[in-house]
Amino acid sequence: MAAQLRQLRQRIRSVKSTAKITRAQEMIATSRIVKAQQAVTASKPYADQITQALTALVSHHVGIDHPLLQEQPADNRSAVLIITSDRGFCGAYNANVIREAESLIKALRDEGREPVPYVVGNKGITWYRFRDRDVAETWHGFSDRPTFGNAEEIGRRLTEDFLKTDAEGGVGEIHVVYTEFVSMLTQQVRVTRLMPLEIEEAESSKVPPAYEFEPSAAAALDLLLPNYVESRIFHMLLQSAAAFQAAVRRAMKSATDNANELLGVYTRQMNQARQAAITQEISEIVGGADALAESGGE
Amino acid sequence: MANLRVGLVSPEREIWSGEAKMVVAQTIEGSLGILPGHAPVLGVLLDGSVVKVEPADGGEPIVAMVGSGFFSVAADEVSVLAEQAELGHEVDVQDARQALEDALAAESEDATTERRARARLRAAGIEA
Numbered sequence: 001m002a003a004q005l006r007q008l009r010q011r012i013r014s015v016k017s018t019a020k021i022t023r024a025q026e027m028i029a030t031s032r033i034v035k036a037q038q039a040v041t042a043s044k045p046y047a048d049q050i051t052q053a054l055t056a057l058v059s060h061h062v063g064i065d066h067p068l069l070q071e072q073p074a075d076n077r078s079a080v081l082i083i084t085s086d087r088g089f090c091g092a093y094n095a096n097v098i099r100e101a102e103s104l105i106k107a108l109r110d111e112g113r114e115p116v117p118y119v120v121g122n123k124g125i126t127w128y129r130f131r132d133r134d135v136a137e138t139w140h141g142f143s144d145r146p147t148f149g150n151a152e153e154i155g156r157r158l159t160e161d162f163l164k165t166d167a168e169g170g171v172g173e174i175h176v177v178y179t180e181f182v183s184m185l186t187q188q189v190r191v192t193r194l195m196p197l198e199i200e201e202a203e204s205s206k207v208p209p210a211y212e213f214e215p216s217a218a219a220a221l222d223l224l225l226p227n228y229v230e231s232r233i234f235h236m237l238l239q240s241a242a243a244f245q246a247a248v249r250r251a252m253k254s255a256t257d258n259a260n261e262l263l264g265v266y267t268r269q270m271n272q273a274r275q276a277a278i279t280q281e282i283s284e285i286v287g288g289a290d291a292l293a294e295s296g297g298e
Numbered sequence: 299m300a301n302l303r304v305g306l307v308s309p310e311r312e313i314w315s316g317e318a319k320m321v322v323a324q325t326i327e328g329s330l331g332i333l334p335g336h337a338p339v340l341g342v343l344l345d346g347s348v349v350k351v352e353p354a355d356g357g358e359p360i361v362a363m364v365g366s367g368f369f370s371v372a373a374d375e376v377s378v379l380a381e382q383a384e385l386g387h388e389v390d391v392q393d394a395r396q397a398l399e400d401a402l403a404a405e406s407e408d409a410t411t412e413r414r415a416r417a418r419l420r421a422a423g424i425e426a
Contacts (some may be wrong), residue, residue, distance in 0.1 A: 021304075039310070039381060042312070043309055043310060043311075045305065045307045045312050046307045046308065046309045046310075046379055047309075049305075049307060049370070049377045049379050052370075053340055053368070053370050055338065056370075056372075081398070097406065107384075108386055136344065147310065148308070148309035148310050148381065151309070152381065178415040192316075210338060211338045211339060211340040211370065211372070212337060212338065212339045213339070213340050213341070213343065214325045214327065214339055214340070214341030215326055215327050215342065219326070219342055220340050220341075220342055220368065223342050223368055224368065227366075227367070227368075227379075227381070230309075230381075234309055264345065282320060
């Protein structure tokens with residue numbers, strides 16, 4: 001009886017300290033979400049400006065041509081950039097991304113294309129390594145707080161591979177699987193095609209001004225397109241980072257809730273065990289006293 | 299005369315924004331001064347150059363180092379977008395000096411690192 005009591009006390013202690021840890025993790029994640037969201041907001045002016053400049057450029061030079069805008073029907077390989085996190089403790093965040101990526105890879109295979117994964121984040125890297133799959137390139141170490149330099153690195157490599165042909169180890173199109181931070185409670189895995197870039201004909205009331213180009217439109221396009229691609233990747237990295245923190249917060253919140261619930265159950269069990277022990281002791285004493293009284297009565 | 303509305307933006311944050319009388323930027327083909335009423339231009343910045351902004355309130359000119367990027371001028375709005383950008387007074391002079399020395403010592407073909415380091419020093423107000 002006393003042994004069970006001790007065991008329960010120990011269990012309560014350990015659940016309590018786990019709850020403390022998960023609660024702290026939850027609070028850390030909450031404060032990081034705010035920071036991650038600020039980073040998303042801070043990157044907006046640049047993204048807006050570059051989109052605007054590109055719109056102006058394309059709309060005044062109809063039929064403009066650039067390798068990054070061209071479909072490459074000859075190339076059968078497709079790059080799939082998968083953005084996961086470096087750390088766990090985030091519920092199904094990485095599992096969701098990988099599941100979506102796997103279904104995309106399967107769909108591409110069914111189309112007769114050859115998918116090539118490019119993986120960001122330790123969790124995705126280990127997943128692919130464990131299954132001994134071929135991966136074209138991996139990046140890690142910045143999933144919590146991506147800088148533009150990271151996006152640049154990824155963008156450069158992808159653009160390079162896009163411009164190569166199949167035989168040189170290049171790819172014909174680039175897809176990205178990332179997580180969008182919709183709100184504190186919702187994070188949505190998204191799949192988009194990054195390259196070749198598509199020019200969409202959009203009706204806009206605001207006609208961009210007729211720019212002159214310094215030194216030339218072609219040179220400006222040469223600089224703008226890779227920058228635009230990098231800024232898109234940066235945006236996806238930031239969104240994923242914010243979504244990751246939100247996932248951590250939710251996972252840690254439910255862990256804390258579960259721990260508290262468990263604590264209640266254990267406390268009740270312990271009280272019951274203590275009561276049982278006391279009752280037994282009393283009945284033992286009473287039984288002993290009775291036995292004494294009987295023997296003394298003779 | 300109207301003023302220019304200037305925004306100096308890097309991918310990670312907005313470095314500076316406000317009203318200005320004049321902006322001087324360096325393109326691949328040379329310096330370009332922009333005054334209010336300038337025709338719409340989209341120019342490629344020289345990687346590792348200095349952008350100078352004269353604020354409308356007549357204060358000290360704002361000098362910033364910029365890495366690869368471009369600027370656009372339209373309807374008195376100037377936006378400078380650079381992948382690397384740093385305001386002159388934010389430059390860590392010692393760090394920039396070190397970077398310049400390293401770049402010179404490396405004697406690499408690529409002069410960008412050296413130019414960037416020089417631009418950082420120039421933005422900080424030190425000739426190099």
